[in-house]
Amino acid sequence: MTVWEKLRPYGMVAPAIIIFSLFFIYPIFYMIYLSMFDWNFVSPTKTFVGLQNFKDLLTEPDFRQVLTNTTIYTVLTVTLTTGIALLLALWLNRKSFFHGFVQGAIFSPHIISLVSISLLWSWLMDPEYGLLNWVIGLAGFGKLEWLSHPSTSLISLVMVAVWKGLGYNALVFIAGLQSIPADIYEAASLDRSKPWTTFTKLILPMLSPTIFFLVIINMIGSFQVFETIAIMTQGGPVNSTNTLVYYIYEYGFRFFKIGYASAAGVILLFIVGILTMIYFKLLSNRVHYR
């Protein structure tokens, strides 16, 4: 074996490894390093403060609210998106022009840039001039404040996220439904299984890997929500829509406290890391039918 033959595999993976280390591994460690300093990114003096940033963060009531907001947002977005998408998929899982059209229509938000979507919904949700309040008014109900009041702002953002995510989720569900072998259905119908029983005892278990995949992917995505918040509410009113990633941005790039922002970033990394670990753990030994 020549030297070249020994080195060749390393040479082959080197580009990928270099890019991965440079743009993923190094920033993560740099962030962890920065989270222990008091620094504004440019000043020549960096002050080492140890775990003070974490202590400040965890005792800061605003940060606790940010965590609560993020959790509420995630739970609502994930349950609503996967729930509605599953129902839609059950309905759309047949071949006809109409069903194909509906499927295409609900998928279309997925390919539009989130920035455009945010601007669009800001207009729709304008309390005075927006289309939504006009429609509600026609139906004879009072105006809603949408993004302009702490009691409705977060749920308004959830609405946008669900609208955007529905198509993709439904598509994955349909794929999952179609991969269920037809003979199982046949067996069920021979046994005169009622539709509800077929759904709970057959479809749901067979779909569980898909459901699980979507729940985790949506969860990780929701934890990192940023664009809609930056464009539609900037965390307000009264901090009611401030979430983890926007909070990090705000402290890093508006108040120039990069150490503090990095500490929040480490916490985000920690949370998303745990979610991912649960995902792989459960995927490997629980959700399995074949």
Next chain:
Amino acid sequence: MVKKLTALSLAIFMVVVLAACGSNGTTGKNGSTDNANSGAKAESTDSAASEKIVIKYWYAFGDKIEEAKLHMVKGFNESQDKIEVIAEHQGGYDDLHAKVQAAFAAGDAPAVSDLEIASTGVFARSGMLQELTVYAERDKDQLQLEDFNPGLMGNAYVDDKLFGLPFMRSTPILYKNVTMLKDAGLDPEGPKTWDELEQYSRVLKEKGKIGMTVPADIWFYEALVAQSGGQMLSEDGKSAAFNTPEGVAPVEFWKKLSSEGLIKIPVGDEAGATADKDWANQMSAFKFASTAGVTGSLEIAKGNGFELVTAFMPSNVSYGVPTGGCQLVMTSKSTEEEKEAAWEFIKWMTSKENTIYQHKHVGYLPTRLSAVESEELKTHFAENPQFKVAVDQLEYARPRPMENAYPEVTKIVKEAIEKAILDPKTAPQDALNAAAEKANKLLSK
């Protein structure tokens, strides 16, 4: 199938790569032959091009403001052949600041940038800005530093060192729909005080309108605190002063008027836009807005068929406003040569002629006393009195606080105001006390 696809994509990939290599090769060759052939001539043009210093200038905002800035940059580039300024748009002030900071950390900052005045402190103290004192001293005959309106110089100095020159500066003013006031039988001269504003709003409400739509903006709040005779921060800047009676009065006032439906206080990201729309659609008679909007608002008033008059913001115990807008600053990591070029550019942009131009084009304040005194502006003011109000109001103007923690403090205060107004159970005093406690922690560091 899969195999075919891979083969196909590989083929495409190779064609692309080869094509790229090929074209590189040919230009390389051509380039070298050209150089070899043309000799002395090419060299002389090369050196002329390298003598011309190219610097970047980053600016904020679009529309009329952008038009004015680009027009002046163009004028500068055409006025001489030594320096070429490339102007680049960077969004609003927050975006601009974040980008300048990131670019500075990466060693690629623009030589000159707009900088919102309240952020001068943070930027200067972290060493990102070049001190201008030496340049100003050297060119004092040409620069005429004392010609700048003293009311605008408060934010130009940080710890007694000059860091910026007033560029597109503003104060908030009151925009009045006089047609609406006359229809309601109100004296178009007012309202001059908070009480009058309340009375006017009551009359307007009876007519099915509202007095004003005003976002709980920190800049307007600063104005109302000044009008009540208060301060945002203590003299030394180490503690909050907005939870005093003078700081609570504006929130009480806003809360009272909005709870009675006399004014509307939208919150959220669209609040400013909502206020403008309500005013433009003649749902509200008044709006607070920067003097930067005079030209634009005059066009709206003309288009919608109503008469616009501008006035001082109403007083509580006295008149008072913060100044706002941006100044031009130089970043500190450029070469000496670039700094000289940047200084020439800053002098050009803040000259008497250009401050007159941008004032007429946009509505920002004329920053120089000689500009205000000039025949050109005197005629302009006589024809368009709406422009003069902000200049006169400067007598009551004050600088914005420049403490490092101030941007964060404004966020805390804004949240407290919104909370006090939106939640009937929260007393303004309590909300501001809680905000002051948080702010003190940040300011005392």
